[in-house]
Amino acid sequence: MALIVQKFGGTSVANPQKIKAVAERVMGYSRKGHRMVVVLSAMAGETNRFVDLANQMQAIPDPREMDVLLATGEQATIALFAMAVKEAGLDAISLLGDQVKITTDRMHTKARIQTIDAALINRHLDAGKIVVVAGFQGVTEDGDLTTLGRGGSDTTAVALAAALKADECEIYTDVEGVYTTDPNVCKNARKIDRISYDEMLELASLGAKVLDIRSVGFAKRYKVPVHVRSTFTETEGTWVVEEDKEMESNPVSGVTCNKNEARITISKVPDVPGTASKIFTPITSQGIVVDMIIQNTREGKLTDMTFTVPRTDYKKTMQIMKKVVADIGAEGVTGSDNIAKVSIVGVGMRNHAGIASTMFKVLSDEGINILMISTSEIKVSCVIEEKYTELAIRALHDAFHLDKGPAKKKPAKSAAPAKAKVAPKAKAATKPKAKSKK
């Protein structure tokens, strides 16, 4: 029988009825003999309520106290869940982040997990209990409560699965898995049966919201098979697992987009050492994160410098740049916040030549101008005008035949679970010293 970690988000446990339904689902596994660890988020709406209360107390709520407040959300859910299991006649116990010794760094409201002590959970599993762990929360070495930031419960679940050497980690969500692209944009979008950790990392960083990027990093590091699936159906979802031959046969696995960036161009920058530093230090010192950077040499000793920043920081960055342009003797600064970054991702790119040029041709054929390009080993991103986003996604999805995919080649049903269930146990140490994100 397997040791399974299951994580349910806030919408899955939004009220007593939903908590009972989730408990029923978990107990189904338990009755089959599986050892079950459940990770829960706060009931949907609770976190917003706490943030609202905190904002009434302090203009910028103290991060340490914010964590004390936020951590109550998961604490309430796990207690209610354990009651539901006990009412149904099985045994359960709720455990908080500090009880499980999920230690983190001191970065309140966005802490990172450092170690997990699996001993207490194992003891309760041995006693036949369903162990219900509060997601999203940890504790510093000094005993202060911390929280892991948005998507933190995913990370809790995967980190627990690693520490417990679980057979699998199931992430329950309100969609059926990871799709080749957003089904709301492209009606041919197909659920991906199996995807590699690296591809999932790229998709998560490029805008896909289904899995928190840190949890994917954990899964990759400790080789935890992650199954992303729907709370509301029994259908198999998407397995996020180690790369294999079959995945590599597929040049592109998914198309994604990000509309949260803005583009800024500084024209005719004198091409002398130290210029880049003069441009970017004033931005990054304000905590603004620069994503893509592209430099095009013009005639003579002049270059154009283009980069993207989060759209919410666009106006501030433009103000800073007006001063910088004068300082460095550039011609001027232009920008736009009506852009989108469209990306294709796939481990198969490594073995398939010409994927990037196919992408450029597809966009060109649709009359879409490419403003910026950025590539990695397994992805190509193009910045385009925002209004073309959906058109670009559908064209790329069609061009790379993502509606077909490898599912045709072998029976979809049996492939993923069979593989995962015979997968060797994760090789994580009992106390993973993990710096999650990358």
Next chain:
Amino acid sequence: MALIVQKFGGTSVANPQKIKAVAERVMGYSRKGHRMVVVLSAMAGETNRFVDLANQMQAIPDPREMDVLLATGEQATIALFAMAVKEAGLDAISLLGDQVKITTDRMHTKARIQTIDAALINRHLDAGKIVVVAGFQGVTEDGDLTTLGRGGSDTTAVALAAALKADECEIYTDVEGVYTTDPNVCKNARKIDRISYDEMLELASLGAKVLDIRSVGFAKRYKVPVHVRSTFTETEGTWVVEEDKEMESNPVSGVTCNKNEARITISKVPDVPGTASKIFTPITSQGIVVDMIIQNTREGKLTDMTFTVPRTDYKKTMQIMKKVVADIGAEGVTGSDNIAKVSIVGVGMRNHAGIASTMFKVLSDEGINILMISTSEIKVSCVIEEKYTELAIRALHDAFHLDKGPAKKKPAKSAAPAKAKVAPKAKAATKPKAKSKK
């Protein structure tokens, strides 16, 4: 400068505005140089909300999980409070029951404090912080969360004051202090300036609700001066302190009543060894708490046995007694749930003869029949018909001149605080091993 522990209940911190107002009050002390420890309850209404949620999950909510759920209430309040202090420019830190190492026994939902480790609080006080501690909660030696039951935050405050050797413990409430009797019943009721621990224990056990009885037990054991006062005024309240000469000059300190009991009489009980056990074991084995027991010998080998139980257990007890009567060969069982227990309390009774007989005469003069009598060294209780309760209280209050009291003899204003502020520090060990109640 003094070390002061202040406790505020749920109605005092019911919403962000009220939390801010309380924080202002505490900061006033802090600005004067006092070392401040604040104990807070859950926001009014939160506990009921949690109980309601729990009842939707499990017919009889699991006590361990109930405590995990309930403990979130205080956790939220202390975080919000600390934010309010920081917003105002002072420093504060919130601490949970397990962080302060308030260890308790394993009696979930009504745990008793065993030890408190004052070290962490002292360190934060030394650093100039207002320390904000979650009331009502503790932790077992195994690390399970517990709660202390109704009025538990009072106990947290007094126990902390003992462990910290605080100069005083202020319990803030929605009344101005402890009164000679209920002001709603007797318009001459007078606020008591100073009352002894023993008198307060009797008053609390006899129906006065202003202070939790376990907190008074703690205060007595560790000689913590407790100041019961109003959140809404600056007026001095009531000091609960060690007995002194002045208190002893007063035969009666207060009159109180309890309408939550019912009386049961078993008539013509064969007066043989073992009968009492046969009567009470079937009741107490059902968890029913018997309060007063009176046995009157009749002619020959027969007695009448009368006792009181909580009114909510009246019907159940009567059913049990019908069987018992048959078993032991008694004549029959009668009872009434229209009774009230009226009590007078005062340490001065020890030195004044005839207090009890004065009480009986006062009731008799009003035409009130006494159904049962129970006495201790410092109290006399009479069970009467419920309808006479208010009449009895007013008559006793007048007869013992409680509207005057010792306040006439010396200036009320200066007496209490002056005395308390020079009081020697509590002699509690850092880790009080205390079995609170009595």
